[in-house]
Amino acid sequence: MSRLDTLIFGCGALGQEVAMQLAERGIEVYLYSNDLDEVGALLAKGMQAAVVDFKNDDKLREIGIGRWVKRIFCLFSDEPSNLFLTLSARALDADLKIIGVCESAASGQRLMAAGATKVIDPYEISGHRVHERIARPYLVEMLESSLFGKHIDIAEIEIPDHSRLNGAMLNDLDLGSRFNLIIIGVVDLELGRELIFANSGISHRLDEGDILVVIGPEEEISRLKQAVAENSLEPTTDTGDP
Amino acid sequence: MSFSRRVIKQCYAMQGSSRYTNVKQAVYNLLENPQAPIRPYFDIFMILLVLTTVWLLIYEVKNDLGVVGDLVEMVAVGIFIIEYLLRFWIFNDSHKVILERYERAEFINESFDLWPALWHALLGKLKYVIRPLAIIDLLAIIPSYRPLRFLRIFLLFRLFKLFRYTRSISEFVKVLSEKRIELVTLFIFMAFITFTAATAIFFFEADQQDSQITGFFDSVYWALVTMSTVGYGDITPNTTEGRVITLVLIIAGLGVISFFTSIIVSAFGEKIHEIRAHRIYSEIERKRIDTLICGYGRVGQVVAERMAVDRRSFVVVDPVEENVRVAKKKQGHLAVVGDGEDTELLLSLGIDKRIQRLLCLTGDDVVNVYITLTARQVNPDIEIISRANHRENVSKLYRAGASYCVTPYEVFGLIAAEYAGQPVAFEAVYGLLTGQSHEGIEAVRIKGESVLVGRSLESIDFTRRKLTPFGVIREKDSEAKVEHANYDLQGRRFFFNPGKSFILEKDDLLVLLGHEYSVVHFRDCLERGTL
Numbered sequence: 001m002s003r004l005d006t007l008i009f010g011c012g013a014l015g016q017e018v019a020m021q022l023a024e025r026g027i028e029v030y031l032y033s034n035d036l037d038e039v040g041a042l043l044a045k046g047m048q049a050a051v052v053d054f055k056n057d058d059k060l061r062e063i064g065i066g067r068w069v070k071r072i073f074c075l076f077s078d079e080p081s082n083l084f085l086t087l088s089a090r091a092l093d094a095d096l097k098i099i100g101v102c103e104s105a106a107s108g109q110r111l112m113a114a115g116a117t118k119v120i121d122p123y124e125i126s127g128h129r130v131h132e133r134i135a136r137p138y139l140v141e142m143l144e145s146s147l148f149g150k151h152i153d154i155a156e157i158e159i160p161d162h163s164r165l166n167g168a169m170l171n172d173l174d175l176g177s178r179f180n181l182i183i184i185g186v187v188d189l190e191l192g193r194e195l196i197f198a199n200s201g202i203s204h205r206l207d208e209g210d211i212l213v214v215i216g217p218e219e220e221i222s223r224l225k226q227a228v229a230e231n232s233l234e235p236t237t238d239t240g241d242p
Numbered sequence: 243m244s245f246s247r248r249v250i251k252q253c254y255a256m257q258g259s260s261r262y263t264n265v266k267q268a269v270y271n272l273l274e275n276p277q278a279p280i281r282p283y284f285d286i287f288m289i290l291l292v293l294t295t296v297w298l299l300i301y302e303v304k305n306d307l308g309v310v311g312d313l314v315e316m317v318a319v320g321i322f323i324i325e326y327l328l329r330f331w332i333f334n335d336s337h338k339v340i341l342e343r344y345e346r347a348e349f350i351n352e353s354f355d356l357w358p359a360l361w362h363a364l365l366g367k368l369k370y371v372i373r374p375l376a377i378i379d380l381l382a383i384i385p386s387y388r389p390l391r392f393l394r395i396f397l398l399f400r401l402f403k404l405f406r407y408t409r410s411i412s413e414f415v416k417v418l419s420e421k422r423i424e425l426v427t428l429f430i431f432m433a434f435i436t437f438t439a440a441t442a443i444f445f446f447e448a449d450q451q452d453s454q455i456t457g458f459f460d461s462v463y464w465a466l467v468t469m470s471t472v473g474y475g476d477i478t479p480n481t482t483e484g485r486v487i488t489l490v491l492i493i494a495g496l497g498v499i500s501f502f503t504s505i506i507v508s509a510f511g512e513k514i515h516e517i518r519a520h521r522i523y524s525e526i527e528r529k530r531i532d533t534l535i536c537g538y539g540r541v542g543q544v545v546a547e548r549m550a551v552d553r554r555s556f557v558v559v560d561p562v563e564e565n566v567r568v569a570k571k572k573q574g575h576l577a578v579v580g581d582g583e584d585t586e587l588l589l590s591l592g593i594d595k596r597i598q599r600l601l602c603l604t605g606d607d608v609v610n611v612y613i614t615l616t617a618r619q620v621n622p623d624i625e626i627i628s629r630a631n632h633r634e635n636v637s638k639l640y641r642a643g644a645s646y647c648v649t650p651y652e653v654f655g656l657i658a659a660e661y662a663g664q665p666v667a668f669e670a671v672y673g674l675l676t677g678q679s680h681e682g683i684e685a686v687r688i689k690g691e692s693v694l695v696g697r698s699l700e701s702i703d704f705t706r707r708k709l710t711p712f713g714v715i716r717e718k719d720s721e722a723k724v725e726h727a728n729y730d731l732q733g734r735r736f737f738f739n740p741g742k743s744f745i746l747e748k749d750d751l752l753v754l755l756g757h758e759y760s761v762v763h764f765r766d767c768l769e770r771g772t773l
Contacts, residue, residue, distance in 0.1 A: 125650070
């Protein structure tokens with residue numbers, strides 16, 4: 001068995017959906033469930049799945065939690081199982097990324113208290129989208145075809161060590177004119193995980209390890225990534241002459 | 243024959259006259275149409291009129307009415323008569339009855355005989371006259387005619403006229419009439435007991451020396467008073483036999499009373515949903531509600547909450563009583579208990595005309611597809627937003643007629659995958675998607691008279707306003723020439739990152755990225771033209 005760093009627990013519709021989406025992004029996953037029938041159905045579809053008794057810590061350690069696994073998804077259909085798994089996994093590995101599903105704000109809080117890194121509420125998001133669709137139909141269509149469509153992607157770009165961008169001000173980057181991209185913001189891990197929006201009025205001084213969040217067409221993003229990697233990108237202001 | 247021809251000609255003239263039809267429709271709206279906006283005012287007016295005349299009737303017993311009182315009475319009776327005649331008129335179309343017979347005769351080449359046709363038309367009208375409510379109307383009028391003054395007690399029938407004008411009383415009668423069989427059974431049982439007890443008491447007591455029972459009427463009166471547990475005590479049995487009969491009658495009476503109570507209670511228990519639903523229908527009518535939410539699960543709750551914040555009106559339908567209770571009591575939404583599959587219910591909520599937007603948000607795809615399909619069939623113009631819990635059902639929903647589908651699991655998958663790959667970018671997407679962060683994407687419409695028309699993006703200081711121009715959405719048939727790269731957006735063009743030289747046009751949607759306050763401020767400046 002190969003050592004995959006992403007595991008999905010729960011083989012329901014949600015688990016399959018996540019597995020598919022991850023596969024599209026080139027991330028290989030293993031699905032686990034305590035339900036033999038579900039696992040059988042997945043195996044028949046050609047997905048990698050296995051039965052595991054998640055209530056047993058030894059079994060969890062056996063499949064790699066606390067050892068090589070970096071992130072797990074708790075997608076059981078019942079909240080108690082998700083809570084239990086979150087607690088056990090957190091006890092085994094303090095750095096593990098645990099992403100859970102919740103059905104209400106209260107169950108989301110419980111999962112976070114149990115040690116989940118991120119809790120996603122699909123119903124809340126869906127409800128929000130239905131409402132957006134009613135309130136601002138054009139915008140939803142646009143977001144739909146940009147954020148979820150083929151045209152436009154969101155990407156994060158880390159500023160490498162010894163980059164020429166090191167020390168530049170965020171506002172001076174002016175990527176909009178050189179690349180067909182919009183900078184949404186930057187995350188300075190030294191200051192926390194909060195996204196500092198580019199238009200917030202505070203110009204941020206970039207340094208190594210900062211992560212730029214940009215949005216734009218795929219090819220533009222890869223052009224930018226390449227430029228950053230080759231260190232050929234320069235901030236506009238400190239080049240006084242051409 | 244010439245008379246017959248004249249009648250036929252007249253009938254055709256009525257058939258063809260739009261004025262006649264309009265007047266008749268207007269009268270129908272006033273008197274009968276429960277949907278008509280004028281109807282409640284008319285009802286209130288009539289209720290006040292009835293109460294006034296009844297009050298006059300009571301006043302008249304001990305006092306003299308005087309001229310004003312008589313005048314009011316005359317006007318009221320006049321209105322009652324006009325109302326009666328109008329109802330008689332709009333009950334059916336006599337000319338249509340005659341024409342139908344005439345055309346049939348023409349069709350099979352038979353000679354047309356006017357009198358049977360007229361008789362038929364008259365029969366149609368007679369059907370109105372013998373309806374209970376019509377009889378009540380008539381009885382409320384007739385005693386005002388002087389030679390029939392002895393019928394004055396029938397003026398009380400005017401109170402019964404209130405049935406027509408108040409929905410709750412007629413609902414009460416309707417509920418009781420559904421329990422007809424039980425009530426008839428109870429009545430027969432009661433009559434049997436009364437009669438038996440009355441006979442027995444008469445048999446034992448009537449010939450006693452100081453008996454209070456002098457005739458059979460007395461004993462029936464006693465039996466009913468005792469059985470109903472009212473027990474005035476003006477007539478009491480004196481003999482031991484009589485007292486034994488009393489004991490038995492009291493026990494039987496308890497049974498009858500409790501039976502009666504239980505019938506009424508269960509009748510209302512069964513009908514209470516319908517009665518409540520009726521209330522809601524009229525509220526929907528009044529508030530001009532145009533959105534219907536089927537399913538008050540998690541997604542439904544979120545949508546309802548957001549829509550309530552927007553002050554949009556909507557009504558919730560959910561089969562689970564508990565959900566509806568929460569929707570009503572805790573959130574204050576309009577809600578009905580009922581299945582979304584119940585086409586009757588959807589129709590009475592006005593899905594075929596008033597409702598313009600239907601949200602099928604139940605957790606069951608089969609139900610969502612079913613509702614979508616039914617709604618699309620009865621109303622081709624309605625906007626249907628449907629929830630698909632499984633990926634493979636999205637195409638089915640679109641085929642069933644959905645305008646838009648939302649897929650909670652797919653969205654979850656997308657976001658989760660994004661998180662696995664790019665945790666930082668994910669936070670931004672998540673904030674945008676859930677609307678939880680104050681930073682977001684908003685669209686601003688450039689109106690025709692706006693100061694921005696014809697200006698380039700460069701001339702607007704977005705940085706100072708803490709906004710980023712994200713894109714512009716423009717109608718495809720816009721005459722402006724297209725020189726920027728754009729994406730197709732179902733009949734519109736979407737210009738991503740339009741650049742400084744982009745010139746804004748009338749009716750463009752400018753999509754901005756920024757804090758909600760910045761956008762509000764921008765909109766405000768745009769309205770006032772101070773940009």
